[in-house]
Amino acid sequence: MKQTSHWLYNFLLDHGFSPTWASYTNLVALCILLVLVLLLIDLLSRKVLRKLSSGIALASKTKFDDLLIENRVPRRVGHLIPFMIAYWTIPYIFQDFPKLNYLATIFLQLLAIVIVLRITRALLNTLKSYFKTKPKLRDKPIDSYIQVFMIFAWFVGIFFGFAVITKMDLWKFLTGLGTISAIIILVFKDTILGFVASIQVATNDIVRIGDWITFDKYGADGDVIEINLATVKVQNFDNTITTIPTYALISDSFKNWRGMTDSGGRRIKRALYIKQDSIKYLLPKDIEKLKKIQLITNYLSDRQEKINISNTTSGVNKELLLNGRNMTNIGVFRKYMETYISQHSAINKEMLLMARQLAPTAKGIPIEVYCFSSDKRWQNYEYIMADIFDHFLAAVTYFDLELFELPSSGMYAPNE
Template sequence: MEYITKLLVDYGLETRTAGYLANVIMILLITGLSMVANFITKKIVLRIITHYINNNRYTWDNIILEKKVFQKLSHIVPALIIYYFASVFPSYQIWIEKAAVVYIMVVMILVLDSFLNAVNAIYQTFEVSKIKPIKGYLQVVKIFIFIIGGILIIANLIGQSPLILLSGIGALSAVLMLVFRDSLLGLVAGVQLTTNDMVRVGDWIEMPKYGADGDVIDISLNTVKVMNFDKTITTIPSYALISDSFRNWRGMQASGGRRIKRPVYIDTSSIKFCTDEMIEKFKSIHYLADYISAKEEEIRAYNEERQIDTSNRVNGRAMTNIGVFRIYIENYLKQHPKIHKGMSLMVRQLEPGEHGLPLEIYAFSNDTNWVNYEGVQSDIFDHIFAIAPEFGLRLFQNPTGHDLQNLMRVNQPSS
């Protein structure tokens, strides 16, 4: 600075004017040098780094490049030049140095933030990320980085030791607990969710209290995002998954079987003993032939052993159309290619009610895909509804307008 001022004075300028002009020249020189350094860093150094990263066999460094860690780090170079030349302006040296240091700190905070984002993205390329996500933990680290960075920036501006500010945080602990309440609860919940493997990205969960019924797409420090089946997104507080109950369908998906549990309501007035004609008819049904023969022999032996008079059907044992129908459905399900053979399978009667006798089908399909599962379930009940009249059974339903019209037509006197 003194050299430039002296040179300008030698050219005939006044000392005061030469001093102002020297300041302007130095500012322009420093600005130009910073721009050149910034150009070299971004256009040459970054291009060399980018070329090397894009042409090696690793993928993790591509993610770091994608998160712009190196681009943000390059902003430090001009700040270092300004900090180095701060002594050129003695009157403003302290403020220039403080401004440069604050800028460097802000850049470093942003660099660390981008680096942690890159770490999370790299971790998500592994299968274990679906079981144990680390996004919540990284967000806690970010909070600490921003807090410590803020303390260092304030300490630098006021010229005090950061330890003095840290000692004052104890008095603000209650305020901090209130401000970061959700984050602290989310951190505790995240640890419990991960440790107990309660929920993973990709799990189908159901939480009616929050209107959530779909797949988990993101688990963060404070929230869990669920994409519902209607493509809407529900955001649930992380700690709600600990404090409230929810249903996770992962076990069903992992087992390879999805439960079918639905009753068919039988009109009780259509239930009756099987006649000889009905029994002969049932023998010709593929799924019943062996059962009918074995059951006939069992009933005959039982009645003969006890010398029961079978001329009256009330006496002794006899087959009923509802019992044969139940066995038919059971054998039909056992032979069905879409029913899981290694899981529970039964056809049972529930308590009769105002809608008739519920005959419940309890089985598991071997396809857990929702669309395929619904197709399998529909095919099974289509068959059951169509075959029930062959056993002399009527399915129950409340009277419709069509039924009332038929009733009126039957009761209408002929002219």
């Protein structure tokens, strides 16, 4: 091999070139030849490996090998063949130039670290894509874990590169690294916090990809589309993207709607405010009029009978309506609301369902509906709730009740 590498050198000496010019010319020619050979070998090796891996992928039923090709793992591995040839031939090419030989060796060792890191990154990306195809792992923060391994790989690569350049023993370098650990922690504070938060988020199942979360501090209200080492991306319902620090999911409070989506219904909790001066006891003629409302006909009959028996037994003087037991228009309306929602086809009857009266306010008496719609999709949910309250708003007048509303200027003509 030594004689082969000096063939041009000897040829030039025989034709009158000085030893110095012959050496440098021989070196340049060998370098050019080596580069051309390496490029050719690199091209062939990549094509052969790609074709071989494609054949294996077609014959295989698993998707993992397809992802290896998609992330160019065979292409990255193909670079190792020309690298090994270069590392083997460099000492012969630079045998007459010790310093250049040393620098070329250092360069190749650093190049080897870069090649290994690129292969590692391609493999990690393949694993990330493969894990995301698994239903059990689809909602896990896979990106965070892959990023952690990639950061670790870069650190290892930097350490080895430093050891190659300085010729320092790697273990001594790692031992001395403790003296600058405080600086490293300060520089990578967010990464460390994000890593710890990612582990806690995954372990405690706080947030999954696809969850609907509301995070008022960051203005986020939408679906989680990505969980990384440092950030969580939320696509809001107006299609904007909000980025939240991962550790904020641990340190701050937010609302996750997963419990609602996993349950049997979505809560409807809304009230009508009744004017207090429209509330009254019901006279027998009022009761007979309300019996025409089919949903509460049986209720009014049974209730009226029980009240009459109770008042008669107790000897109540009914000359004054206040005495004894009576029905009120607001009470009957509350019963009507509860009966109506209990028979509504879009309401989940197996979950809590009621119409209740809340404490009086300056705006009147709140009569609140509390139930759960079977359909949890936002658009359908809003339609169901609006449909129910459209009916109640129109039904109020049949009970001689009035809704509270602030005085407006609507009574005046615009031009007056």
